[in-house]
Amino acid sequence: MIRLDKVTKNYEGSGRHAVDGLDLIIETGTTVALIGPSGCGKTTTMRMINRLETPTAGRVLVNDRDVAATDPKELRRSIGYVIQQVGLFPHMTIERNVATVPRLLGWDKARTDRRIDELLELVGLDPSIMRRRLPHELSGGQRQRVGFARALAADPAIMLMDEPFGAIDPITRVRLQDEFRQILKKVSKTVVIVTHDIDEAIKMGDRIAIMRDGRLLQYDTPEAILARPANEFVESFLGPDRAIKRLRLIAVASVMAPPAPQASAVSIKPDASLHDALALILAGDLPGLDVRAESGETMGYLSRGAVLSAHR
Numbered sequence: 394m395i396r397l398d399k400v401t402k403n404y405e406g407s408g409r410h411a412v413d414g415l416d417l418i419i420e421t422g423t424t425v426a427l428i429g430p431s432g433c434g435k436t437t438t439m440r441m442i443n444r445l446e447t448p449t450a451g452r453v454l455v456n457d458r459d460v461a462a463t464d465p466k467e468l469r470r471s472i473g474y475v476i477q478q479v480g481l482f483p484h485m486t487i488e489r490n491v492a493t494v495p496r497l498l499g500w501d502k503a504r505t506d507r508r509i510d511e512l513l514e515l516v517g518l519d520p521s522i523m524r525r526r527l528p529h530e531l532s533g534g535q536r537q538r539v540g541f542a543r544a545l546a547a548d549p550a551i552m553l554m555d556e557p558f559g560a561i562d563p564i565t566r567v568r569l570q571d572e573f574r575q576i577l578k579k580v581s582k583t584v585v586i587v588t589h590d591i592d593e594a595i596k597m598g599d600r601i602a603i604m605r606d607g608r609l610l611q612y613d614t615p616e617a618i619l620a621r622p623a624n625e626f627v628e629s630f631l632g633p634d635r636a637i638k639r640l641r642l643i644a645v646a647s648v649m650a651p652p653a654p655q656a657s658a659v660s661i662k663p664d665a666s667l668h669d670a671l672a673l674i675l676a677g678d679l680p681g682l683d684v685r686a687e688s689g690e691t692m693g694y695l696s697r698g699a700v701l702s703a704h705r
């Protein structure tokens with residue numbers, strides 16, 4: 394668990410709080426998205442967790458240990474860190490980049506080699522092609538995958554990700570979000586992700602922390618925040634399509650009715666979102682959809698009305 398206890402940060406000479414009395418608990422194994430307008434203190438908050446910044450007041454605890462009392466090198470090796478421009482070492486091959494922390498930890502060559510292959514495969518890169526390349530020989534998305542692999546190398550319990558998809562084109566971004574989320578679930582990490590993008594926060598975060606002027610405005614699950622924004626600022630931050638965003642979080646199976654007597658023209662899977670269901674209904678101007686399992690078995694029926702009333 395990561396706990397921020399009344400944390401305040403003033404940068405010298407700035408005359409204002411970058412972070413202002415922040416209390417935040419991040420449970421082990423969950424992903425928390427920090428979001429808010431530019432300059433609200435997201436990055437500063439994140440950087441106080443791995444001691445790249447020091448709080449002016451308050452404490453940051455990782456597993457009940459005050460990070461101020463932890464050796465910064467040891468701390469940073471135990472926390473994966475992914476940033477927007479990746480920060481790969483440009484003159485080092487991909488394999489050496491990924492092996493950065495294992496080398497610092499003194500792993501032997503065989504173990505390091507196994508780990509490099511395993512990680513490159515995990516992030517969807519072919520080791521036989523990628524190992525000997527240099528960062529400039531990769532696309533932006535591939536570099537981001539390598540940065541992610543490097544951060545995962547020593548299997549840290551915590552991953553900090555600062556705008557990890559910020560420099561990536563929108564199509565690749567959505568793919569990487571989906572893949573990274575799957576991987577992070579599989580390896581069960583505690584993750585803090587800083588983002589500007591509310592859709593990314595909704596997709597990646599088990600909980601979202603909305604900040605403004607160094608303070609926390611609302612901290613809850615994406616469902617709860619979309620359903621009940623704490624104030625007008627949060628509401629406007631979520632955007633006018635808040636109800637549609639919510640449909641992404643609701644599974645078809647949770648609102649479907651028993652199967653209809655007549656088969657419908659188009660079907661959908663039970664684990665698809667109501668957002669996808671609505672897209673199909675509108676595209677085909679349909680009254681509803683059969684809900685069919687992978688096996689082809691019809692499990693239920695989702696009417697247009699059921700989708701439209703689900704957000705209430």
Ligand SMILES: Nc1ncnc2c1ncn2[C@@H]1O[C@H](COP(=O)(O)OP(=O)(O)OP(=O)(O)O)[C@@H](O)[C@H]1O
Nearest residue numbers: 404405407411429430431432433434435436437438
């Ligand atoms: N090294 C620094 N020295 C002085 N002031 C700083 C420093 N880093 C950040 N700040 C200030 O602290 C405040 C919070 O900055 P921070 O980078 O944490 O915000 P952010 O929410 O991550 O912003 P963005 O979304 O634009 O990256 C801002 O007012 C910023 O100008």
